[in-house]
Amino acid sequence: MxxxxxxxxxxxxxxxxxxxxxxxxxxxxxNSYLHTSGWMDSLHDWAPQDVVGDPVPWMNYPIIKFLKDRLKTDIHLFEYGSGFSTSFYAKLVHSVTSVEYDEAWFKVVEGQLPNNAKLIYRKQDIDGEYCRAISLSNQKYDVIIVDGFDRVNCVKQSVPYLSERGVILLDDSQREEYEEAYAFLKQKGLRFIEFEGLKATGNLLDRSTIFYRDRNCFDI
Structure with a gap:
């Protein structure tokens, strides 16, 4: 022209x-980021996936890359909110325990669970059985993912079940209603690091925050 x-x-x-x-x-x-990250294929299928079609958590791509690099086979992980992420974590860690409040989705995920994953059903409630599901196995977890319902209370219930090297990951942490979780964990002596970027099928800047102490399993 x-x-x-x-x-x-x-x-x-x-x-x-x-x-x-x-x-x-x-x-x-x-070769653009939308293609090489898997964003375009995720949008086409309306399911979060990487560039080769493997399922990924519905989180921003920078935090997914970090998790791929830092999750190890000796880690025990608890997850609030199950789904594509459950299979993703199960491939990388020793065990995954996940709680789900949507009964229909629970049945879908339950039928696809790998051997090292366990799924718990709890009804949707506020400061009730859902956020306390982490106590059922009476064990400590190295990584706790808060990506479901009633997140502030889930964060509060998680702290007693952190292993000595444990970390908490709060997704969508840019939301104002989660500021209470930041304040609570800072009071408990945890520091934090934030990851921002696009998530699969999303068009806005999304944030995930990892809260950690010294000598944590992510080496941060």
């Missing part, structure tokens, strides 16, 4: 020109 004609189009249709560049750079280009 003639350079002069390009300038005329840019001046006449400034937004359209920008949108076309964004389309070319992010959607048409198979």
């Amino acid at each position: 003639n350079p002069t004609l390009k300038e005329i189009i840019k001046k006449t249709f400034p937004t359209g020109s920008r949108n076309l560049r964004a389309y070319n750079y992010l959607i048409r280009d198979k």
Whole structure:
């Protein structure tokens, strides 16, 4: 295209020109982040997955990369909120225990559980049995994922069940209603590190926060 004609189009249709560049750079280009992260395939199937089609948690891609690198086969993990993430964690750690409040989804996930994963059903409630499901096995966990319902109370119930090297991961931590969880864990002496980015099928900046102490299993 003639350079002069390009300038005329840019001046006449400034937004359209920008949108076309964004389309070319992010959607048409198979080497763009949207493709290499698995975002495009996730959007197509409406299910979180990586670039080779393996299931991933419905979290932002930077935290997924971190978890892939840091989760180890000697880790015992508890998860509030089951699903695609359950299979993802089970491939990387020693054991996964997950609690789910949606009965229909519970039945779906239960039928796909790997051998090292256990699923608990608890009805949806506030400061009740759901957030206290972590106490049922009477064990300590190295990683506790809070990605389900009643998250502030889940965080509060998690602390007594952290192993000496345990960490807590709170997803969607940018939400104002989770500020109480930050304050509670800071009072307990935990520090935090945040990861931000796109999550599968999402279009907004999403945050996940890891709360940790010294000599933790993630080496942070």
